[in-house]
Amino acid sequence: MRKVALAVLLLICIQHLLTGCNIIQTNSQIGEVDKISKMQQKLDNISNEQQNLKKEIEKLNIQIENNTKELLRQTEYFTNKKYIVGTRVFGKGSKVLTIDNITIILKSDNNILVETENNKIEIKNRYNADENDEVTLKYAEISNDSQFLAFTVEAHASEKIYLVNLKLSEYNLISDMEIVSKPRWSPKENTLALSIGSIGKEKLGIYYPDIKEIYTVNENFISIIDIKWSKSGEFIDFIAEKTSDKFSIYRLIIESKKIIKIDNMTIEEVRDWTKKTNEKVNLSDFAINGVEIFKTKYEQLVRSFGEPKKVNKLNDKNLIILKGYFNIINYDGIEFTMYCKNNDFDLEESQVIEIDVFNNKFHTNRGIKVGDRVEKVVKEYDIQKFYRFEYNDDSHINKRVIEGIRRDKFSLEDYDYYTYIYHPTVPRVLIFLFKDNILERIVIRHPAAD
Known part of the structure; x- marks a missing residue:
């Protein structure tokens, strides 16, 4: 009997021991679940914070974009009225451009005559076009002090810029590169912004006619669409295509020669920005x-x-x-x-x-x-x-x-x-x-x- 009683007592002790272990295990599990719950809550809080942060970033991006658009709208660009653009009428380009009593004539032999009020300047055109290639005058612009004339000749899907010193009756071809186009004179000094390079690989350049040297920005673009000087002459804004059909506006700071991207642009914005006249019909x-x-x-x-x-x-x-x-x-x-x-x-x-x-x-x-x-x-x-x-x-x-x-x-x-x-x-x-x-x-x- 005593042995039986001891066995029963032992079983009771073991049962209590197991029950205690279960309680400890259950408490431990409850603690783990509680930890997981708290961690999940923290993660939820972090997720909410991330969502809120994401919304704030989106708001800031919209604000930055709006501020950038407003900055561009408020930017005062230099308007040089002494320019003329060649025109294509039913596929035929311009052979004569007249600007401020200066006439540029592309002759039948593709050489060029520049006539001023007091002088005639004969220019030997460097294009060797055959009879199937049309050579045309595309653009001309006079410097702010009227000393220099820059004009663009187009042929073979390439362009060249000739520079004429109207005071000295001298001329030179700015570069032999395949593309040298979009000449734009600075409002403050005789400095010419332009696009230079080859088809599909253009750079922004600055030409200094007094020393006949050209500086090019160390960044390539598929194409440069248009160039504008600020009214102060302190920077140049230009629209360029960095990747196919993706247009952005960039700014070159003249003093530092630093170039920064300002904003992306849609086709409609590009068209509005490149308009030569903002005067509406009234x-x-x-x-x-x-x-x-x-x-x-x-x-x-x-x-x-x-x-x-x-x-x-x-x-x-x-x-x-x-x-x-x-x-x-x-x-x-x-x-x-x-x-x-x-x-x-x-x-x-x-x-x-x-x-x-x-x-x-x-x-x-x-x-x-x-x-x-x-x-x-x-x-x-x-x-x-x-x-x-x-x-x-x-x-x-x-x-x-x-x-x-x-x-x-x-x-x-x-x-x-x-x-x-x-x-x-x-x-x-x-x-x-x-x-x-x-x-x-x-x-x-x-x-x-x-």
Whole structure:
């Protein structure tokens, strides 16, 4: 019996011992779970902090991007008005560029003649183009002090810049590299920014004409799209393509020669940044010597131009717009069509509805006149498209507007092509008609009326 009792007692002790171990193990497990829970909570907190931090970073990036865009909008760039851009009309490039009484002529043998008011400079062109290659003048710009002329010649899908010292009547080719283009003069001194290199591998360069040396930035780009000097002359901003179809704007600090990337740019932003003129079309553009259509009365016309040479009366009730009575007012080189609302030919009650200009005594509000070259018109109005004179595929202008009828001498004139600008909200159109790349006629009128 005693042995049995001892055995039972031993079993009870073992059971208590095992129960204690289980309790210890359970407590230990609970402690581990608690640790894991706390660690998970810490991880959750860290994750939340990371998410919050990520949101803050995104906000900062947006703020930086907005600040960068605002910085670019506020940047004042130097605007050198002494430049001209070559124009392609139906595939043909410019052979003549005129800027500030200086004419650059690409001759039939592809050599170049620069004519100033007092001198002629013959330039032996380094391009050896065959008969299938077109050589054209692409761009020209005069330095701020008018001492130097830089112009670009294009052929064989490559470009060269010639530099002419207008005071000394000397010239030189800046470089024999395949691509030397986009010459832009500094606003402060005779320093020329440019793009230099080969196709698919361009660098920003700075040329010093006084010592005939060129500095190039040690960074390659697929292409450099455009270059602008700051108004202070302390830095140059330029848009470049670093990887295919990815555009960014960079800044070169002149003193340190340090280059920094400012921002990425979309195609639309590139187009806006590279525009040569920021002037928008407004109602004042639809005027000749200050005379606007749909505003000017006969009395104002006489004050501006004197008594007319001739007044013709026209009664046409078949017109869709402005049916009735018209006075055709003739001066030498300009004609005004006036409309009278009162069913008679009362000049005092008439107003100008069309202006037709034939000579260079009269000009648009941006200074364009008959006799100007097409490149000058393109520069002033940022013209993007031309139309053959015999064909009209655009709905903005009635075909009859550009038929070439000259009422002042009862003749039908022939032109090569035309272009125009029109007001986006008010029915006004300014038409330029050309022959041999020279502006022959300017018309301002309603875009659709017969």
